[in-house]
Amino acid sequence: MPLAPITLAPITLAHFLLTGAILFALGMVGFLTRRNMIIIFLCTEMMFQGIVISLVAFARFHNNVVGQTFVIFVLTIAAAEAALALGLVVLLFRRKRTLDALAWSQLKG
């Protein structure tokens, strides 16, 4: 009995890991270059997407669903992080009336 009705014969694990790596790297570049605090957190969500693709591909590769169940926990953490981070962003915005991350560069000390 096949695991899924569609056969994936020519696609290898490396294909999905490549897509995951590209998404993770792009999310990291965005995290470092953008100065809008909301977009910075959006880029962390994109890094999560890269990880999630790798997890699901490994789940298929090893023929168990542990990778897929782990994605549920990743989604939970992403939702909790989005709620907390966006609350903080709104708080910071009300204090300085700007979303610029460089406005808080005095935190460097």
Added chain:
Amino acid sequence: MDYSLYIATVLGAAALLMIMPRGRRSPLPKLGGLLGAATLGGLWLYLARALPEGWGISGGAVAMTYYYIFSAIAVVSAVRVITHTKPVYAALWFVMVMLATAGMFLLVGAEFMAFALVIIYGGAILVTYVFVIMLAAQAAEPGREEQTPAYDRVAWEPMAAVVAGFLLMAMVLSVVFPAPGLALEPNPAAAELSDQQILATTLTHRTPERLAHPGTPQPAAGSSPLAAQARQVTNVERIGLDLFQGNILGLELAGVILLVSLVGAVVIAKQQVPEESEKT
């Protein structure tokens, strides 16, 4: 030693560096877009070349076409997320990344995860982001109402960030690609074995078919569980069993984390802050 992937990485880094917003009009982003598209196309052609024989005949060609389409949508949308100068559009491009990821999940037979991703990310998290972008909209500078603020129009340290990100990617690729021939298909015998274990644990009078049609006769006792139930194990059944048999503590902890973040978000949001008079 095969250097093609590293060349593609360097070209992609150069293309991304050219696309980065600079706050003034220049033909560089369009050139960078062309270079990026060419790099992506070359990379896909290279990957297709590295495939085993006979991929054009089997049913897997369909899956591969879908893989390349979804992957290209995801990568292009991801580039637009990090280079678009308007935050709302960046959030909408992120929805495209998420939808392409869900398509790839459908491809590997993870239906539940695909729909959970669309519902949770597209339905909950992205709506929160768009709401906050709307709430935190800054008043435009007088005379230039169309333009977004300067911190959205100019990328910060694009060179260092692109070098760091693509160094990381080259490292990951050097680990992944020494063995490109690892097929994604699991061992069929192992798949059947795990399916039989799942069928043996589910009660015969509570299968989805029996719940939908209560009049179905009971299967004969003594036969193997797979033949007795005469059905396929669905992806949702597998995830449900794994979640509630193996990860029950993690599930409870996830609930606690959600509750704590709910309380924390309320506490953070209801604080009264004094507005600083000086502008930075």
